[in-house]
Amino acid sequence: MQKHLFTPGPVNVPHEIRIAGAAPMVSHRSESWSCIVEEIHGRLKRLLETSEPVILIPGSGTGALEALAVNLISPGDEVISFSCGVFGERFREIASRTGAKIIPVDIARGQGFTGDDVTAALAEHPGAKAVLFTHNETSTGVVNPLKEMASAVPVDGPLVLVDAVSSLGAIPCYPSKWKIDALASCSQKGLLAPPGISPVWLSERAWETAKTRRCPSYYFDLALHRKYLEKKRPQNPYTPPVSLYYSLAASLQILEEYGWEKRFESTARMARTFEASCEAMGFELFVGDARFRSPALTSVVMPSGKGETIKKALEDLGVTAAEGQEKEPFTLRFAHYSPGGWPEASLLTGTLFGAAEKCGLDVNPGFIEKAWKTWNGEVR
Numbered sequence: 001m002q003k004h005l006f007t008p009g010p011v012n013v014p015h016e017i018r019i020a021g022a023a024p025m026v027s028h029r030s031e032s033w034s035c036i037v038e039e040i041h042g043r044l045k046r047l048l049e050t051s052e053p054v055i056l057i058p059g060s061g062t063g064a065l066e067a068l069a070v071n072l073i074s075p076g077d078e079v080i081s082f083s084c085g086v087f088g089e090r091f092r093e094i095a096s097r098t099g100a101k102i103i104p105v106d107i108a109r110g111q112g113f114t115g116d117d118v119t120a121a122l123a124e125h126p127g128a129k130a131v132l133f134t135h136n137e138t139s140t141g142v143v144n145p146l147k148e149m150a151s152a153v154p155v156d157g158p159l160v161l162v163d164a165v166s167s168l169g170a171i172p173c174y175p176s177k178w179k180i181d182a183l184a185s186c187s188q189k190g191l192l193a194p195p196g197i198s199p200v201w202l203s204e205r206a207w208e209t210a211k212t213r214r215c216p217s218y219y220f221d222l223a224l225h226r227k228y229l230e231k232k233r234p235q236n237p238y239t240p241p242v243s244l245y246y247s248l249a250a251s252l253q254i255l256e257e258y259g260w261e262k263r264f265e266s267t268a269r270m271a272r273t274f275e276a277s278c279e280a281m282g283f284e285l286f287v288g289d290a291r292f293r294s295p296a297l298t299s300v301v302m303p304s305g306k307g308e309t310i311k312k313a314l315e316d317l318g319v320t321a322a323e324g325q326e327k328e329p330f331t332l333r334f335a336h337y338s339p340g341g342w343p344e345a346s347l348l349t350g351t352l353f354g355a356a357e358k359c360g361l362d363v364n365p366g367f368i369e370k371a372w373k374t375w376n377g378e379v380r
């Protein structure tokens, strides 16, 4: 039986992308390596619609977040940290370890921020040097209105640092246009590659900040990474994860040729279809306000006491979901990063139906008609 991974990272990596990683090693100081670096770099810049460089650092998304913090935050800096979940808290903790003075702004789990929340916090803390935003809060399934939040920060205001680990490649995210200053992502979610290399992007203003201070991290010194990227033969300061670059080059090629706009739309369509079918089955969605529901993943509340058994039943049927990161209520999270059409949508909803029936829930079989109509845009 084929297994289907619906966890929000890593995701099912399509065959062509996986085998691309098996190509022979090359020297990371060779011309052929520079071609790979250049190709990936060009594709990432087009994805972000930016002319500023995109640095790839070895490590997962958490490493990329750390790279932002150690290059841009100094001890004693006032940093306003907006958090609506586990990943917002993680970014806060990473920033606090640089010696920043953290000003926490928290909202209830399952809710998202607005531009007004940002305006209010900035009015209270006019001396802040940076703000921390989470684009897509993967622990709850909330997508924050990043463009609106960033536009609430004055252009000469604090640096806007964004965790885009679970949004890049799945949800529109345009840091240059949206006046963001620093962005961190990963390879294993929206970009459909194996985990292990992470894009980091800085605005011109953030590069100025990074260049004028001595980065306390040797390995994550972004100015050094940029210097190597801008050599006549673009390369890395240290040995890069060569195989992962091959896979990422393949995934970016496939996704770019498919078209990023189309990719964003198909991710969102999958999410809407799944949300509608869950509700038709009688499940409650963790994110109550539809505006904040993530196109990248759906967090579904499990009936009291049934969560573990439904997760196990799904697993037995071949679908792996991720458990929510909160104790109460028990949620299961399903990611929508893998490319797919109606067959994949019905696979997921149909398997959840089967698991729920197996666990003795009385589920309305009309969910599939609702899913089909939603897929076709006949109902919202």
Ligand SMILES: *Cc1c(COP(=O)(O)O)cnc(C)c1O
Residues within 6 Å of the ligand: 009, 060, 061, 062, 063, 087, 134, 136, 137, 138, 139, 163, 164, 165, 166, 186, 195
């Ligand atoms: C996955 C994730 C992270 C952590 O990324 P790793 O690749 O596991 O280090 C950070 N923030 C968000 C929003 C995430 O979804």
